Amino acid sequence: MIFTSILNGLITGTIYGLVALGLVLVYKGARVFNFAQGEFGTVAVFVAWILHTEPPGLPMLVALLLGLAAATLMGLLVERVVVRPLSQKPRVILLVATAGVAVGSIYLQLLLGEAEARVLPRLGGDRVFFVLNAALIWQNIIMILALVVIGVALYLFFSRTALGLAVLASSQDNLASQLSGVSTRRVSSLVWGLAAFLGGMAGLLQAPLSVFTPGFMTTTVLFPAFTGAVLGGMTSLPGAFVGGLGVGVLSQLGADYIPETIPGGRELVLFALLLLVLSVRPQGLLGKEA
Amino acid sequence: MATSTAEATAAVRRRPAAGGLAARGAVASVLVIVVLLIPVVLPSFRASQATRAVIFAIIGLSLNVLLGHLGQISLGHQAFVGMGAFASGLMVGKGIPFFLALPLAGVIGALAAAILGLVALRIRGLYLALVTLAFGFVAEESIFNVNALTRGGEGMPAPRPPGFLSDPAYMYLCLIVLAVVLLMDWRLVKTKGGRAIMAIRHDERVAATLGVNVTFYKLFAFMLSGFLAGIAGSLFAHWITNIATNDFVLDLALVWVFMTVVGGLGSRAGIVIAATFFALLPILLEAIFPLLQLLPFINADMQGRLPRIVPVIGALLLVLTLTLYPGGIGQQLLPIRRWLAGGPFRDPLKHGRKHASRPAKRRRRRGSPPTPAGDGAATTTPTEAIVDAPGPAEAASAVAEAARATRPTGDGGA
Numbered sequence: 001m002i003f004t005s006i007l008n009g010l011i012t013g014t015i016y017g018l019v020a021l022g023l024v025l026v027y028k029g030a031r032v033f034n035f036a037q038g039e040f041g042t043v044a045v046f047v048a049w050i051l052h053t054e055p056p057g058l059p060m061l062v063a064l065l066l067g068l069a070a071a072t073l074m075g076l077l078v079e080r081v082v083v084r085p086l087s088q089k090p091r092v093i094l095l096v097a098t099a100g101v102a103v104g105s106i107y108l109q110l111l112l113g114e115a116e117a118r119v120l121p122r123l124g125g126d127r128v129f130f131v132l133n134a135a136l137i138w139q140n141i142i143m144i145l146a147l148v149v150i151g152v153a154l155y156l157f158f159s160r161t162a163l164g165l166a167v168l169a170s171s172q173d174n175l176a177s178q179l180s181g182v183s184t185r186r187v188s189s190l191v192w193g194l195a196a197f198l199g200g201m202a203g204l205l206q207a208p209l210s211v212f213t214p215g216f217m218t219t220t221v222l223f224p225a226f227t228g229a230v231l232g233g234m235t236s237l238p239g240a241f242v243g244g245l246g247v248g249v250l251s252q253l254g255a256d257y258i259p260e261t262i263p264g265g266r267e268l269v270l271f272a273l274l275l276l277v278l279s280v281r282p283q284g285l286l287g288k289e290a
Numbered sequence: 291m292a293t294s295t296a297e298a299t300a301a302v303r304r305r306p307a308a309g310g311l312a313a314r315g316a317v318a319s320v321l322v323i324v325v326l327l328i329p330v331v332l333p334s335f336r337a338s339q340a341t342r343a344v345i346f347a348i349i350g351l352s353l354n355v356l357l358g359h360l361g362q363i364s365l366g367h368q369a370f371v372g373m374g375a376f377a378s379g380l381m382v383g384k385g386i387p388f389f390l391a392l393p394l395a396g397v398i399g400a401l402a403a404a405i406l407g408l409v410a411l412r413i414r415g416l417y418l419a420l421v422t423l424a425f426g427f428v429a430e431e432s433i434f435n436v437n438a439l440t441r442g443g444e445g446m447p448a449p450r451p452p453g454f455l456s457d458p459a460y461m462y463l464c465l466i467v468l469a470v471v472l473l474m475d476w477r478l479v480k481t482k483g484g485r486a487i488m489a490i491r492h493d494e495r496v497a498a499t500l501g502v503n504v505t506f507y508k509l510f511a512f513m514l515s516g517f518l519a520g521i522a523g524s525l526f527a528h529w530i531t532n533i534a535t536n537d538f539v540l541d542l543a544l545v546w547v548f549m550t551v552v553g554g555l556g557s558r559a560g561i562v563i564a565a566t567f568f569a570l571l572p573i574l575l576e577a578i579f580p581l582l583q584l585l586p587f588i589n590a591d592m593q594g595r596l597p598r599i600v601p602v603i604g605a606l607l608l609v610l611t612l613t614l615y616p617g618g619i620g621q622q623l624l625p626i627r628r629w630l631a632g633g634p635f636r637d638p639l640k641h642g643r644k645h646a647s648r649p650a651k652r653r654r655r656r657g658s659p660p661t662p663a664g665d666g667a668a669t670t671t672p673t674e675a676i677v678d679a680p681g682p683a684e685a686a687s688a689v690a691e692a693a694r695a696t697r698p699t700g701d702g703g704a
Contacts, residue, residue: 033416033419033420081609082609082613085613086612086613089612089616091415091416092361092363092415092416092419093612093616095363095416095419096363096547096548096551096608096612097608097609097612099365099544099547100544100548100604100605100608100609100612101605101609103541103544103545103548103601103602103604103605104601104602104604104605104606106541106601107541107598107599107600107601107602107605108602110595110598111592111595111598111599111602219540223423223424223427226420226423227420227424230417230420262432262436263431263432263435263436264427264428264430264431264432264433264435265432266431267424267427267428267430267431267432268428268432270424270427271424271425271427271428274420274421274424275409275421275424278412278413278417278421279412279413282413282417
């Protein structure tokens, strides 16, 4: 029973971790809490779903790739239209602006389509197999693999490439890296594009697990992912992995073990965790600054 | 504060003539009469819809205490409004008269906000936004689902008080409460407490060295905001007379934040206008739907989904406001306000007398600690209240541009 909870929590945690990665990337790059991060996922899912189900009905894999492309494009667009004009404003203003993007995107989806639940087909079919009494499907395996692959790729990008180094440098000292020839505008675009790509990835992996509705990534994933990012440390990319997985497990335990007479066990656990981290260790488990 | 000395002297020096005074009095009274006539002139169901605008205005003013005055954000205001609503419904159901339940609902909102305020003493800036968001979620998913408190999904009846059963009468009641709230906000801004809160917004440490009790006034601002939200919740509950858990969701809280920013932080009139716009937009759109259908991407079966466009338009307006007019509607209203208060219509800082005005303007742009307000001029600059923001109304002027250009790039506000 407890093993099942932990395994389920880890699987949800991969999605939290992916979204948290995007949040941390943007925070490192622009010192912004990006409330639109969940919407990158929802938009990717909607684009993939429309391309796959509406005639002419593209193959699933092509639809998924185009969904990812749409999410990335949205990230670049948000950076150009909203973030860059506001880059000199207080961070709280930018936060409200990204929340505006999220709400606008959700209600645009609601306006253009019905609020009904939709289904995105699973990769690898619906066959269930059991690992120590816990039911798994191929989609779960793909999720875990995706997180590992992305983790390794990001590690290599930031440690081995000049571009990755430029991103880290401009995150640490924008002016100094500008003076040493880094185009901070291009870095900003890159960061938002990458974050949106990760967000899109998270959405496309999450949606097939059950049904999806307009704004589902914002309403169900964004807040746990934020908690995960804070737990791991807002400035630490490995922290986002750890925090996301940790929050996945803890909130699953909360949902499973807090008695039903107290509704909202998951939210209570997250709230308590957030307060605990912020008051005891505001820089998070692996972060260097608050 | 917020009254530049140059503006004050300009207003005093140029007393309007008798004709001007009469014109100002006439315009002001026409405005008041129009508002007072709304409930009687409109058909009953329209008056009921208009009541929504009044309640939104109170919520906007509640958010303004935090966002505009204190410079802290709340993304969980649905929690306070909802708590006020359910508390009021519960109390009236238990036989407590409405006019006692209304302030008590405010007290409950204030107590809840005090808890959040205690957290806010330790956690600042962006992280506080997360905590308020989490608080809203907890209220939504946990507290509002405790059946003993809210009756869960079946809804809680909240009857209107005797004497205010009809829609126009209830709207008058809400208007009276709004008037009191406006008065409260005005007095707050003009007195010691308000100045202390605004000093904290500018710089907490400077405020502390000036003798402001930061802990007390932060908590006070949170509690005041929660109080107003609780009262708005009570009015809301007895307006729709049956409340359910999903009346208070995050989307709504975000729309309220957008509404307050679009109205102009710190601007009472701007916030009331923005609240009216946001609350009545669905009705307006419904009225002009035949026209909207001429647009290529709108079709007939969208009519039922029309209210969903409000957050979309709200988000658009928010981004436009933040990027182009950081002072919101309040910024646009500035000439009218100045004129109604007895000053000239045109900005005395921009037109003529430049020698007197320039230094004062520069001083204010640097965000110096507030200067005591002069009594004579009510010409506040609402735009200044944007959370630590540069860019007040005269953002377009050359001085402002120069100041912006010299500012170092990475001024992370948080």
